[in-house]
Amino acid sequence: MKRYLLLLVFLLLPTTAALADEFRPALLEITEKEPGSFAITWKTPLTKGRRLALEPILPEALEQLGPTSTRQIGDSLIDQSRWRGDTETLVGTSIGIRGLRSTPIDVIIQLDLMDGSEHSAILRSTTPEWTIPPRSTPWTVAASYWKIGTIHILEGFDHLLFVLALILIVPGWWMLVKTITAFTLAHSVTLALATLGVVNMPGPPTEAVIALSILFLAVEIIHSREGRITLTETYPWLVSLSFGLVHGLGFAGALSEVGLPESDIPLALLMFNVGVETGQLLFVGVVVAIREFIKRIPLSWPQESWRVLPYAIGGTASFWVIQRVAGFT
Known part of the structure; x- marks a missing residue:
């Protein structure tokens, strides 16, 4: 069974890797x-x-x-x-x-x-x-940057993969809400600080660390399902908060590609962040709905079928790490 799962992961890898391009308008x-x-x-x-x-x-x-x-x-x-x-x-x-x-x-x-x-x-x-x-x-500025933020997160497959991994490992609805909230607060802080020039970190290392955060969660999912104690299950909000700070720097890099209107910087920054959260909530809602639907399907799943997603996530994240580190100049 493991050989077939690995084969499936490597068949999926070219497709998921093709989605790894950053939001670069x-x-x-x-x-x-x-x-x-x-x-x-x-x-x-x-x-x-x-x-x-x-x-x-x-x-x-x-x-x-x-x-x-x-x-x-x-x-x-x-x-x-x-x-x-x-x-x-x-x-x-x-x-x-x-x-x-x-x-x-x-x-x-x-x-x-x-x-x-x-x-x-x-x-x-x-x-x-x-x-x-x-x-x-102000309304047109708000609408424009809300749309930019929403599009960015929905096309930011690395950020979505991180959120998907959180959904797969965090136990319970209430704990998931707190974990996603911690991720949101963290990336909102670094997004604002980096956009306003208070914090500065080069793009390639940031993108590489984002890929590493996804790989870390993929390994955590596997360890958790194998019965081992994991950091993410023990302190999910701490893990999401820590990596959320790095993901916020990635959002700031995308926003720097667009720029901010000098007369409406606070409004544009706020609405970009609101757009990101809108897209993130849409994604979480769809994933949770699909998960609940699958649970209700009266099928007997193979014993090792749970490995497909974490292996696919980990394989894709590994590809991104290598790709992004190789891009360092």
């Missing part, structure tokens, strides 16, 4: 430096060393001044250019991304104007265009 930043003068930054992640086939479609009211400068920073390409145009004519026009309909990636748009108004939007394959509104409001 493309970013289009348009900043009005002087009346009618715009600096435009177009940042796209590299995939297997190649640039994505995406291109901004800007309003006709904008005219480029001079050539575009391109440089590579880490695994991203950054185009910078200068443009001119009448700010008033931008309102009501559209910004689009050519090639987005066939590319599974999010594009974050940041538009900062001299009058103090700041706009944010998310473009996806289903909505590759955005119409510039007359003026942003």
Whole structure:
């Protein structure tokens, strides 16, 4: 039976490993430096060393001044250019991304104007265009960053795998609630501190430690089911609190890719965090519902079938650890 379980894990590993990419959206930043003068930054992640086939479609009211400068920073390409145009004519026009309909990636748009108004939007394959509104409001900022946070956690497969592992090992509903709450509080603290510049930790080591936290829980699940005393079962809130601090740094790294509107930093940070919690609660609810449904299926499961999930989680986490450590520069 163990040989078949190991075979299943290794069959699943390429699929789960393919989901290991970080939340790395493309970013289009348009900043009005002087009346009618715009600096435009177009940042796209590299995939297997190649640039994505995406291109901004800007309003006709904008005219480029001079050539575009391109440089590579880490695994991203950054185009910078200068443009001119009448700010008033931008309102009501559209910004689009050519090639987005066939590319599974999010594009974050940041538009900062001299009058103090700041706009944010998310473009996806289903909505590759955005119409510039007359003026942003706190509500639009809140809605935008709530959406960014929700999307991030639902596409952050490493964070979800950690939460799944907690659900599998923590005994009892009330203890699970306290454990998830501790995880939430911890990553909320480090998310805020890192975003505001109080704490700083390089991204690659952070991502590697996040993968290690998942591997640790996978081993804990196996030991627990084998009858051994585990740290996570004894002090689940302490484990989730400790690793939650590291996961918060990972969330901050994702948020730094997007940036925060200078006039609404507290609101944007709060709503990004609320979005993360929204997605996390949705995930927990779905997993718990599936678990309860499976319990009610009148089937006789193989004795060793419980090993499938922790082995799959551990195998995937091991792959991430190796991948992320190998990426250190």
